[in-house]
Amino acid sequence: MVDGMFDQEFIDDNMNSFVNHLILNLQVLLWGVVIFELVMLFCIFFDQAVFLRRDTIFQVRTARKKVALTFDDGPSEFWTPRILDELKKAGIKATFFMVGFHVKKFPQIAQRVLKEGHIIGNHGYAHSVLLYYTDEELEEEIKYTELVIQEITGYKTKYFRPPKAWLGLGKKKIIKSMGYEIILWSLNSKDWVPFPHGYMVRYIVRNIKDGDILLFHDSGGVFKSRGGDRTQSVLMIPPLVKELRKKGFEFVTIEELLSDSKIS
Ligand SMILES: [Zn+2]
Numbered sequence: 451m452v453d454g455m456f457d458q459e460f461i462d463d464n465m466n467s468f469v470n471h472l473i474l475n476l477q478v479l480l481w482g483v484v485i486f487e488l489v490m491l492f493c494i495f496f497d498q499a500v501f502l503r504r505d506t507i508f509q510v511r512t513a514r515k516k517v518a519l520t521f522d523d524g525p526s527e528f529w530t531p532r533i534l535d536e537l538k539k540a541g542i543k544a545t546f547f548m549v550g551f552h553v554k555k556f557p558q559i560a561q562r563v564l565k566e567g568h569i570i571g572n573h574g575y576a577h578s579v580l581l582y583y584t585d586e587e588l589e590e591e592i593k594y595t596e597l598v599i600q601e602i603t604g605y606k607t608k609y610f611r612p613p614k615a616w617l618g619l620g621k622k623k624i625i626k627s628m629g630y631e632i633i634l635w636s637l638n639s640k641d642w643v644p645f646p647h648g649y650m651v652r653y654i655v656r657n658i659k660d661g662d663i664l665l666f667h668d669s670g671g672v673f674k675s676r677g678g679d680r681t682q683s684v685l686m687i688p689p690l691v692k693e694l695r696k697k698g699f700e701f702v703t704i705e706e707l708l709s710d711s712k713i714s
Pocket of ligand 1: 522573577670
C-alpha cells in the first residue's frame with residue numbers, strides 16, 4: 451500500500467514535470483513565432499536599405515522627369531522573358547542587376563536583355579551578403595561576376611548593387627576604387643512579398659519623385675536567390691507605365707538617369 455502510494459507520487463511528479471516542460475517549450479515556440487512575425491512585418495512594411503544609402507546612388511536629381519526601373523536577381527528562364535516582352539510592348543528600357551551564377555545558367559536570356567537595349571548591372575556571383583567578406587573575397591566576387599557577364603554578353607558592368615543592400619563603408623570604398631558606382635533604390639516595390647500588382651502601382655504612383663530608382667525582381671524567392679513567383683512584377687508593368695506617363699515621367703536606364711543628373 452505504502453509502495454503503491456510512492457509509485458503514484460512518482461508518476462504524478464513526472465507528469466507535472468512533463469507538463470511544465472511542455473508549457474515552457476510552447477511558450478518559447480510562441481515567442482519565437484511572435485518575434486519572427488514582427489521581423490517579417492518590419493521587412494514587409496519598412497525598407498532597411500534607407501539606413502545603407504551613404505556613399506551610394508539611390509536617387510538622381512534629374513533635369514527632366516525621369517525614373518529608372520531596375521530588376522534584381524535574374525536572369526530567370528521563366529520570368530525575365532515575360533518582363534522583357536512587357537518592356538518591349540511598353541517601349542521602355544530598364545536595368546537588370548544580374549547574379550553571375552544565373553547568367554552562366556541562362557546565357558541566352560542575359561544576351562537578350564542587352565540586345566533589347568537594356569543595361570546589365572553586377573549583383574555578385576552567388577547573391578551572398580557581402581558584409582562579412584574579406585576585402586580580397588569581395589574584389590574576387592565582383593571581378594569574377596564581371597568576367598562571367600563580359601564573356602557571355604560582351605558587356606562590361608560598371609554599376610554594382612550589393613545583395614540585400616548590406617555593405618559597410620570600407621567595402622563601398624573598395625568597390626568604387628574598382629571603377630563601380632554603387633546603386634541602391636529610392637522606391638521599393640516589395641514585389642517579393644508579393645503585393646498584388648494594383649497595390650504596387652498605386653503605392654508607386656502616389657510616392658514617385660523625379661529621378662527615382664525603383665526596385666523590382668525578375669528572379670529570387672523570399673529566402674533564396676531563385677524560385678520566386680514574379681507574376682505581379684510582370685502584371686504591374688503596363689498599368690505602371692501608363693500611370694507614370696500620364697504624370698509626365700520618362701523611363702530610362704541607370705546610365706541615362708545618371709547622364710541627366712543636375713549635379714554632374
Ligand atoms: Zn538581390
